[in-house]
Amino acid sequence: MKVKAGVASLTLFLLVTACSGQDGGSASGDTGAKEEEKSKDPYTMVIFTAGVSEKEFNERFRDTLKAKFPHVTIEYITSGKGQTIADLVASKKIPDIIRTDVPSLQKDYLDYKIQYDMSELVKKYKYDTSRFNKVFIDEIVDAGGTAALYGLPVPPYFPQATYYNKDLFDKFGVEYPKDGMTWDEIYELAKKMTRIDGGTLYRGFSANPINSLRDNVLSLPILDPNADGLADSGKWSTLFQNLLRFYQIPNNTIEKTIGDEDKAFSKGNVALMTNQHNIYLVIPPEVNWDLVSYPKFKDGPNLMPQRGPAYWSITNTSKHKDEAFEMIMAMLSDESQLADSKRGIPTTLNNPEIAKVLGQSDPVYSKKNMNAINFYKPANYTPKRKQGQITVQGTAQQNLVGNAMIEVAQGKKDINTALREVDEKLKKELELENAKSK
Structure with missing residues (x-):
């Protein structure tokens, strides 16, 4: 399949960025940049998803975010009556972080003109995007249509x-x-x-x-x-x-x-x-x-x-873009994805050590041949x-x-x-x- 010029150019940029971060960045995907000390004043970070219950979000991410950002209050909104993304945009209560996916990227993100290209934050934090399966990065870039990086892939796929x-x-x-x-x-x-x-x-x-x-x-x-x-x-x-x-x-x-x-x-x-x-x-x-x-x-x-994963995306209206990116890094870290994998949630990383523990802590999956999921590499999008x-x-x-x-x-x-x-x-x-x- 031919790759669009925009996709190819951004992929090259991301790979160069990834290589430049090898000395300072950690294997777990944490930032290697030496950022200035940020204010620890309390504020609220609003995270919106469609289809993921608050119970699941809490089990997978809440403790990690609370430990790393104790001064931040996480307001979690899941789509429902009166609080769809359309409702939130109309009332000018646009979240900081949105869980997007490729099929609805146009309708629920780009059409509202709330998209934010994360490429500069990737460069600023020397974030290693090559840790993800390349298929998932290429798909979100292709879906955006402008060679921008509008999200990072969150399990499961x-x-x-x-x-x-x-x-x-x-x-x-x-x-x-x-x-x-x-x-x-x-x-x-x-x-x-x-x-x-x-x-x-x-x-x-x-x-x-x-x-x-x-x-x-x-x-x-x-x-x-x-x-x-x-x-x-x-x-x-x-x-x-x-x-x-x-x-x-x-x-x-x-x-x-x-x-x-x-x-x-x-x-x-x-x-x-x-x-x-x-x-x-x-x-x-x-x-x-x-x-x-x-x-x-x-x-x-x-x-x-x-079927590809969803993505953590940032809105261009957020007043906390850097902090939102740091939270996304935490939710997609090796530690978080290792815990997900053990639950039976397939990782979006190209890390075989994380992939091979798929389902090991789940009472059902731990007794199954979960290696079947990793037997072949994912097909292209x-x-x-x-x-x-x-x-x-x-x-x-x-x-x-x-x-x-x-x-x-x-x-x-x-x-x-x-x-x-x-x-x-x-x-x-x-x-x-x-x-x-x-």
Whole structure:
């Protein structure tokens, strides 16, 4: 994939900055700069997130921030009725730090013109950005569209894995799957495990159709980054065909909806499931599961499909930008990410020592093959539309391909028809978005 000139130039700047900080910066990502003694007068730092509960924030970050910044009061706001980012901007109560992500970066950050380029603070504090997985840094720069660094990647990101029901494999005397298996090998296992026994139907395979297609190893976007419509229908056909064959196995019928198919494995009668490793994905304790690496295409790249992380971003209205950056450094330090990793939260760092302790302190994950998550390196992100170009909201895009897969697997449409309709719907969505902007 070609890298935009802006991305390449900023990446070079960040790498030079990282190298210049090697002598003074610490391995944990703390600043190496000798800054003047800052005022310890008390003040309030406002941190805003959408979708992360205050309980989770407190467990992961509150004590660290309190210890390092005892004079600062942390006001934590999570999005809800009357306190969305739109509400806060309208009332001129804009937070200092915002947890952004790539799909909503434009709508919830850039469109409000509250973005702040952290590049100068990276340089000032000699902060080593090369400690992060390069894929995550490049994605936020590309998404910003101006070669600016609008955030630093905060765990978790969402890698794909293959889950399996150990009790079902034991019941039918079939060998467990292994790390490094191909789609063809998983397909053969699915055929073997799909059966009716004692009047009970056992499915060999299920998948979350959205993240299986959206987070693909080909880094293939849904909406074409350079044209209005579906990107590369030939490659999309390949992805659809790969999944479809599993649902053409007799008795391995897909569920009626995306949500139902996502929950099928948790019922205990499905042998294999491809899905994200996600701390919010809770499999009932009565299902005796484990996991192995996500399947690879026989001739495909040895990479792991993944959904990228969120980012800690600073607003340009903040009166405490330096202090906000210091807090972000603390929340993304080796120490914080080590604790996250032990909880089962995949690190955004390229530190194998932190990655290999994934889940070790969690009562469930500590008994699982969590090395499956680190078996392959993360695949690259999908190319983005150019800055200012009309786009379609990410959730709308993913629902189009997910529902198309459901219809194809149910035999209601063939792949070519389904993909043509996705292309047409994307174009209609773009027309609507274009009309709104005028």
